[in-house]
Amino acid sequence: MTMPNLDIPALGSGLDAEPIVQRLLGQPGVQRLPSPKLTLFVKRAALPAELCATLIARIDAVRRPSTVSDSNGDASYRTSETGDLDPADPAVIATEGIIAALTGLSPEHGEPIQGQRYAVGQEFKGHTDYFEPLGIDYDRYCGRSGNRTWTVMIYLNTPEAGGATRFKSVDKTIQPETGKLLAWNNRRADGSLNAATLHQGMKVRAGVKYVITKWFREKPWIG
Ligand SMILES: O=C(O)CCC(=O)C(=O)O
Ligand SMILES: [Fe+2]
Numbered sequence: 001m002t003m004p005n006l007d008i009p010a011l012g013s014g015l016d017a018e019p020i021v022q023r024l025l026g027q028p029g030v031q032r033l034p035s036p037k038l039t040l041f042v043k044r045a046a047l048p049a050e051l052c053a054t055l056i057a058r059i060d061a062v063r064r065p066s067t068v069s070d071s072n073g074d075a076s077y078r079t080s081e082t083g084d085l086d087p088a089d090p091a092v093i094a095t096e097g098i099i100a101a102l103t104g105l106s107p108e109h110g111e112p113i114q115g116q117r118y119a120v121g122q123e124f125k126g127h128t129d130y131f132e133p134l135g136i137d138y139d140r141y142c143g144r145s146g147n148r149t150w151t152v153m154i155y156l157n158t159p160e161a162g163g164a165t166r167f168k169s170v171d172k173t174i175q176p177e178t179g180k181l182l183a184w185n186n187r188r189a190d191g192s193l194n195a196a197t198l199h200q201g202m203k204v205r206a207g208v209k210y211v212i213t214k215w216f217r218e219k220p221w222i223g
Contacts, residue, residue, distance in 0.1 A: 008097065011104035014149035014216050017185050023104035024183060030102070035170045037196040039185040042174065046181035047098060052156040054091040056210050059083040059115035059156075066116065066124075079122040080201070083115040085212070099152050099214055103183055108220045109149070115156075116201075118163060118209040124201035126168065129215060130186045130193050146218025147193070153182045153213045162205030169196040176209055 011019040017039060024030050024041045033040040047055075062083040085092045092113060100107050116124075130148045131141045153165070155176040165182065166173045174182060188194045201211075 008100045008107075009104045010100075010106040012106055013109040013146075013218050014103075014105050014185065015187065015191055015218050017150075017187065017189065020104050020150065020185070024102065027102050033170065033172060035172070038167060038170045038172075038194065040167070040170075040172070041183045043102065043181045043183075044177065045179045046102060047095065047154055047156075047179040049178050051091060051094060052154075052178050052210075055085070055095065055115065055212060056156050058085055058089060058091060059117055059210060059212075063115070063117050077127075078124045080116045080118040080124060083117070085113045085115055087112055095154075095212070096214075099154075099181075102181070103150070103152060105150055105152070105216050109145075109216045109218075111215045111217065111221050112223070113212050113214045116209075116211050116213065118159075118201065118204045120204050120206060120208075123203040126198055126200040128186065128193070128195065128197050128199075130197075133193075144222040145220065148186050148215045149218055150216045151182075151184055151186060151197075151213065152216075153211055155180045156210035156212060157208070159204050159209040160207030162203050163207075163209035164202045165199055166202055167197070167199045169198050173202075176211070 014020050030041050030043045063081040066078045066080045066082040129151045131138055158177050163176045164173045186194060186197050
């Protein structure tokens with residue numbers, strides 16, 4: 001297993017995006033989506049395959065049907081299964097270290113890593129990762145730690161078919177692949193919520209799909 005860089009920079013919540021962008025651009029193999037509307041980075045093989053396999057086993061041990069906050073009443077909106085990972089697990093600690101070293105996002109601003117498993121036909125329909133300020137549950141979800149800033153997502157396996165992540169507003173579809181990391185800013189340069197981050201986890205057509213997601217907040221995370 002690749003050891004995380006222990007010299008981890010802490011560059012803040014990501015609300016000030018520039019240090020995060022510069023950190024990502026300085027890492028080998030990081031590619032930036034060429035779009036003025038969406039700040040998104042991709043790095044292939046960011047997690048070693050062995051660590052991905054360990055995380056899959058951890059997700060399988062705890063998974064349950066996913067829920068969606070700000071529910072729109074459509075029960076098929078997010079049909080995957082979710083598993084919260086144990087922050088004390090050495091595999092989770094190693095993953096946290098890799099995310100922190102790549103992005104510079106300060107760990108104390110991060111929610112605990114969440115795992116998702118999608119079987120054939122399961123999906124996560126179009127959504128943004130930030131919470132709508134006018135949403136009925138805004139205070140419940142954002143009252144303590146503020147809204148989300150950056151999303152870091154890593155595919156843990158390569159499904160046989162389907163399961164891409166599509167960003168419709170910028171016409172970009174990313175194919176899942178073991179260890180591939182996506183990081184995007186949910187805000188515009190001025191800090192406002194960026195609707196162009198609208199994305200969906202497309203239906204898996206064959207095989208299964210596993211991902212982990214880590215969301216960062218304006219203020220330190222208080223669960
Ligand atoms: O599974 C995917 O491709 C997207 C997952 C996602 O958008 C999320 O968990 O917020
Ligand atoms: Fe999402």
